[in-house]
Amino acid sequence: MAVIPGDGVGPEVVAAQLEVLKATGLSFEFSEYPAGDNHLEKTGQAMPDETIKGAQAAQAVLFGAVGVSAAKVILRLRAELGTYVNLRPSQAFKGVPCIHPQTDIMVVRENTECLYAGIETRLTDDVTTATRIITKTASLRIARHAFEYAKTNGRKKVTAVHKVNVLKITDGMFLDCCRKVAPEFPEIEYEEALVDSVAMRIVQRPEEFDVIVTTNLFGDILSDLAAGVIGGLGLCPSANLGDEHALFEPVHGSAPDIAGQGVVNPSAAIMCGAMMLEHLGEKQAAQKVQNALETCLTQGKTTRDLGGSLSTMEMAQEVIKAM
Amino acid sequence: MAVIPGDGVGPEVVAAQLEVLKATGLSFEFSEYPAGDNHLEKTGQAMPDETIKGAQAAQAVLFGAVGVSAAKVILRLRAELGTYVNLRPSQAFKGVPCIHPQTDIMVVRENTECLYAGIETRLTDDVTTATRIITKTASLRIARHAFEYAKTNGRKKVTAVHKVNVLKITDGMFLDCCRKVAPEFPEIEYEEALVDSVAMRIVQRPEEFDVIVTTNLFGDILSDLAAGVIGGLGLCPSANLGDEHALFEPVHGSAPDIAGQGVVNPSAAIMCGAMMLEHLGEKQAAQKVQNALETCLTQGKTTRDLGGSLSTMEMAQEVIKAM
C-alpha cells in the first residue's frame, strides 16, 4: 500500500485510518510518500516523481488531504493511475444530524474528461475558452461501471444526470451511451434527469436517488451537495478506480483551521479504509470496519464536529473496540 | 407588455399574474404571443418570429412556462433580447416549510456565454466537445451588475462562485474581472468560493450567502439548489435583464402533471410581476404586491402544494385582497 498523507489534517486522518486497518488483523505493508503544499514549499514540487512511482507500484493508494496544490496533486494522481471511476457515497448515519435520514446515494463520477481535460485557451485578450470533452469510450465505460456497481451492491436504480437541453451533442453522447448499457441490466431501473433539477431534488427528496452516474464536473458538484444533505464532508469517503490502480481519498480537504490539533473527524478516512478492503476482496473485514464506525456514530462516540468529545485517535480506538 | 404564456401551467400562472398586476391600478397594455410545444405541434415552429418581434418591441416581457422546447424558446428569447443578467432570488418565507428559514440569496447569473454558447462538435465517432466561453466583456458586465445590485438593495456581500482550481484560464478570467470590480464597491464585502463547496454550504448554511455572482451553468445549478432549500421552485421568480429589454419568468417549468387543473402555485409568477414593477420604477407597487403575497403565504392562503386549499386564481384573489 502507498500512503500519501499530504497536508493539513491529512496526516492525522491517515494515522487514524492505518490504526483501524492494522486492527483488522490483515497484514498490509504501508509505504509513505510525500505530496502537497508542504512538499512544494520544501522542494519546489507539489508532486514528486517518487510519489507517482510509488503509487503506481502499489496495490492500492491511501490519500489524506492536500491544500492549495490539490488540483496539481490529486488530478495528476487520478490521471497517472488511470482511475476512470470516482465512487462517492453519501449515506445518512443514525446519530448524525442530517437533513434527510433516508439519504443513501452513490455518485458514480466519470473521472478523466469533461471540463477536467485541461484544455483551455486565451483566444484573445477578451476571450477565453475551456473545452468539455465527452467520448463514447469513457461514457460507455462509466455507464457500465455504474450499472455493474448497482447490480453487485443490490441497488435498484441508476439515474443518468445531464444537461442535454443545452449540451445536445456532448451530453447527447453521454446519454446515448447510458441508454446503450441500461438494457444489459434489465433488473436495474434506469432514469435520466437534468442536473439543475437533480440539485433541487437531492435537497428536497434525496430518497428518490440510488446510484447516480454522471460526467466529471456534475459529479463533483452533486457529490458535495449530497454530502451537505447527510451532514457534511466529514462522513464522505471516495474511491478512484481504474483497471490497474485504486486510490482512496476522503472528499474533505486539508482543513487548515483545525490541522495539528488532533480533533479532525477520521470517519471519512476510516470509511476509505473500508472501501479499500472491499476493493481488495476483503468483504468481511470491510463490513466489520464500516459497522464499527456506524456503531460509534450512533452512540455519539465521535469527534467534536459531530457533538462528541473524542480526539481523532480516540475515535479510531473506539472504532477498533467496536470491531 | 408582451405576454408569452407558453405550455402546461404557463397560461394559468400568467392569468393569475395579470390579475394581480391589473389590481395595482397601474395601466399596462398586454399583448399575448405564442411559443412552445403546443405551437410547435400546430405550426412546426416552437418560437415564431412574430413572438420575437413582439418581445423586442415591448417594454417588458412576461413569460409563463414551456415544456420540451424550453431550450429553443427561452434560450432564444434571452439571446434575441440581449438579456445578459439573470437574477434569481431564493428567499425563505414565513409559513412555508423550508430547510433554513434564514435563506435569502440572490443569484446573479451570467446569461449569455459559458457552456450555453452552443458551440459543440462531434470531432470523431468517439469524441464530442462543447466549448465553454468566458469573456472579459461579459464577466466585467455581470460582476458590475452584481455589485450594483448589492449596493442598491442594501445587500452586504458578493460571493463570486467558480472552479478556478480546474478552469484556471476561463474562471481565472472570470475572477480577475470580479476582483477588478470589487474595489469600486468598498462598502460591499467580497468573497470567492469554489462551486462544489458552495453547493454544500448552501445546503448546510445558506445564511452565509447574500449575493452570488457566477457563470451561466453554475448559476443554473445553484439557483435550483437554493430553490430546494427554501421549499421549491414554486416560490422562485427570475428576471432576465439587458440594456434594452427585460424578461420575467418563473424558474419552474410547465409541470404537465398538474396543468389545466387550476391548482398550480402562482407565487413565482406573481413575484415575477413584482420584479417587473420594480424594474419599471414602480417600487411602491412592487412592494405592495410582494408584501401581499408574503401575507398570504404566512397565513396559509395558498395552493395545495404548500398545504393550502386554494385554486390558482383564488390565491391570486387573496393576494389582491391583501394588497
Ligand SMILES: CC(C)[C@H](C(=O)O)[C@@H](O)C(=O)O
Ligand atoms: C481539488 C479538486 C480539483 C477536486 C475536484 O474537483 O475533483 C475536488 O473538488 C474533489 O472533488 O476531489
Ligand SMILES: CC(C)[C@H](C(=O)O)[C@@H](O)C(=O)O
Ligand atoms: C430550460 C433550460 C435551457 C434553462 C437553463 O438551463 O437556463 C432552465 O433550466 C433555466 O434555468 O431557466
